[in-house]
Amino acid sequence: MKEEHSTDYAIKLDIFEGPLDLLLYLIKKNEIDIYNIPVALITEQYLQYLKMIKSLNLDLAGEYLVMASTLIHIKSKMLLPEPEEPEEEEEEDPRAELVRQLLEYQAFKEAATNLGERPLLERDVFTRAAFLPEETEKSTATEEELIEVSIFELIEAFHRLVSRIDKKELLEIDLEKMSLTDIINDIMERLANEKNLTFDELLGEKKERWRIIYTFLALLELVKLRMVKAYQTSAFGVIRIFPAVES
């Protein structure tokens, strides 16, 4: 019989939400009237349960021990003989406070179950899908599997960019503005801060032709030196540049 009990508890281990929950379970299992709890029996079973948790080396929350001492306290009070002459105030049943607590907890446990059974948003009922803001689009893109990009795709991205810029600007070339080393340093510095960047982001607002070329050359150099890696999520997708070694 004892054996059977302990396995019974073992299955239930995880699902008790606390000492009150455990007590309610014991009351239900023994088919006890909650207003007339046989404290000795319940205390014994309660302590048996605590012993089992300990034997399984599971953490025993302090609340369980507090309840154990409460139960023992009630039990001892009930063992005391009733005073022959009733005192001025009628002595309250030592179980009253515990019963009140159990009933209250039981009511909320029921309420919680009812709440969980309601048609829940995004589980049972749905609203019209909201327009996806840009932010979520971006975050899902990074979750996609990354494909390694070849030099040719980098070149293609470069071509696309060049074809987009204003023809007038194509004529304004100033080779003195910056050296390749500067751009390389700039790229590495930004990658260290941002973790990953697209070609577009690398250029920012400054889309002069010389800068595009220099940035592109710098990238080619960096890829060759294996200082950066280029990935894209799909063919013709946005190419992302990652630092080769996480700093």
Add this chain to the structure above:
Amino acid sequence: MENIKSIIEALILASEAPLVLEKIYAILPETEKTQIKEAVDQLIAEYKERQGGICLQEVAGGLQFRTRPELGDWVKKLKSTKPASLSSAALETLAIVAYRQPIVKSEIESIRGVDVGYQLKVLLEKKLVRIVGRKDVPGKPIIYGTTKRFLEVFNLKDLSELPTLRELKELHEQPETIEDYSNS
């Protein structure tokens, strides 16, 4: 009348959040409020009558189109996101906050008999519970209450729609003041 009904129907569809009556009043200032209310009731009745895939629901004090609960399994297949699930510990904590708000942590713990710090954190993160203020007692504990989001997620028109707690009436004589917080 037919026209007003159509306008309201369109407004509800286009609204991001549950559409409150006040907003409809503001958009249709020429129309009597009673007439608008009547049109809304008619719309709700029409959707109920139709028994289609869409329900016109009163949630969180407003009106919103929602899919019929029975069709949830189908709609789920369309969605890639998993619904946020709550543990029974979190649900119990939420129920206590919902029925007893405004409430402080120690009061919740005396009902549940265990620490609820973590559960409250989860509920705050999911925006189902919010900090209402601080109680003017030593230590100035934080007072918690439910949010509008709570009503939306649990498909409730307002807090008075929560089913009454069993056996709690006899335990607590003081009148419940749940309605007072329905629009906060």
